[in-house]
Amino acid sequence: MRMMLKAVVLWGALAVAAGFASIGAVHAADKAGSKIEVQKSKSPTTQKAKARPVSKASSSQRVAQKGKVASRVSKAKSTRVAKASPSAARVGGSKSSRPTQKGKNVAPAMAGGVDLWQGQEHLAVRSGSALVIAQDGGEALYEKNARIVVPIASITKVMTAMVVLDSMPNLQAPITITDEDVDYLKGSRSRLQVGSVITREMALLLALMSSENRAANALGRHYPGGLPAFIVAMNRKAASLGMSRTHFADPTGLTSNNVSTAHDLARMVAAAYRYPLIREFSTTPGATAEVKGRELEYRNTNQLVKSPTWEIGLSKTGYIQEAGKCLVMQARVADRPVVIVLLDSSGKQTRIGDANRIKRWMESASASGKATPA
Template sequence: MKQKIKTVLLVGALVGASLQAPVLAAQSKKEPVHSAKKAPASGKSTVRAAAGKQNVAKSAKSTKSDSRVAAKPAVSKMAAAESARKPIRRVSTNFDDDAGRLALYSASALVIDQATGHAIVEKQPNAVTPIASISKLMTAMVVLDAKLDLQEVISIGDEDVDTLKGTRSRLPVGTTMTRETAMLLALMSSENRAAHALGRHYPGGMPAFVQAMNKKAQALGMYNSRFEEPTGLSSNNVSTAHDLARMVTAAARYPEIRQYSTTAEAKVELNGRIRDFHNTNALVRSDNWEIGVSKTGYISEAGRCLVMQARVADRPVVIVLLDSNGKMTRVGDANRIKRWMESAGLVQERRPA
């Protein structure tokens, strides 16, 4: 009997448990929904706060990720900018960008790399200004283009005396010399009477000579230049640094101009007497310079001028310096350009590729 009672109780317990399980399962499934609906106000704020923290975390993560992505182009741009600046520091291509390192006292300045044709230094290169005795390079080219006999004897006449500026000369009226000697003295010592005599003894006289000078200028692309006479004493002989760079480049193709314009000094027999003449550009006597063409110039309207074709920092360059104040300013500017180019060249060579 006891055994039957135990069996009945066991079966009843099993049936009760099986009936209660679905109810508990249903309550368990409904509990979260019910909790969300019935939770007090503080409970809602807790849920929202948790969601807010989760969203903030996602936002922060997203922002951090975005900042990493955004940072990459910024770094790339900075690197590109830095890379772009390095060549400029090594070899400047514009005077104004490097004025702090290269202070020039000439009103107009231009340095052209003849290998590339690019301007290394520029300062008002298109300003039209009187060019004084720089004109004598054009005078020499016109004479040589005409293929006149350089050994023909010409004379200094009254017409060759400077009545415009009243400059002095070591060539008295009546002095005779070969055309070659006159060209040497015009280019080396900037003798105005010699240059004027070259123009006056040109076929067709001075008018034809001046016409040939301007025609040559146009042929060289010197469109902002004008010549009125062969010496440069007239302030109406005008040009720009860019135009003069073209003229110097052309003049360097004439062996006679290269030789005569860079002769440091010469002994010349004039009227039976030996006279010493010196180059007006002291740099041709310097061992530190390798100069192919040189010409100085001065009148009050033009200031001190200097043009050269030279080799600087192992590259051929044309240097034009116009309207410098002070006797040695143009030479000082030339030396500053040379030192700066050599320094920039050393930096470029030592910088790893």
């Protein structure tokens, strides 16, 4: 009996041990399974963690791309700055990099071996076409649309005066104002009434000083061969001076068919300066003309000839709607003889303002040593 009891107890102990062993195995298995589950549950996080560097890399690429874009923009801006700044463009020393300011085609110039590029960005000329050039020619000190063909209005009268004087007429001979001299094209006014008789010299003075249209037309009519021959002579004279882009259709400039360029007009002014009478008459501040027993006061259309700060050797203004306000001058500026041409100015005082700006610019350049007077 005792033996059977021991066997039962031993069997029970073995069963309990086996149970604990199986429970331990189950716990072990559960623990292992728990680790697997945890690993699986963490794997997305781990994948995300691994994906973050990729995201950072793409972000850095985007930053790099933005940096490249910013660099390109910066380069583009620096290029635009270089184009807008003559001094910046000159650093490279390339002629192809010469600046073109908005609405301006600026030419290089040397004055006494000094480059006048410096300071050109500070010269704001508002006339549509402009040219500043040494009287004896050479490179332009400043130019803007100086080769564009435009109407020239009464600047024409400088050529009219040269052609008249080339024919060596009797300046004291009387000429008569007729209906043929009346402006029916633009309707401009004149105090020289039809039937008025003045000397050729007085007509020349009034045409150059006060831009008197009837006087200028009468001069052309009294030319040998009449007005048609006079216009032929005008164009022949222009061709002889190398004014290849110039055409004249009348002696007054009232027609917009009288066209030229700033460069051509600079040639004309330089040539006209060799005529003492043109220099004198075009710069006379004012004069009195006796017409039909009446004394008529005339003034110069260029107010600068009366200025004590200007030394002007030749002057002529012009205006028709198609041409705008125009002005040509020979003057001594910063102790240099130059020709100044200003065409297509819109404002009433724009051409005068431009002339004064050019004068200040040249004087400033000379004073600072950027330009050496010739």
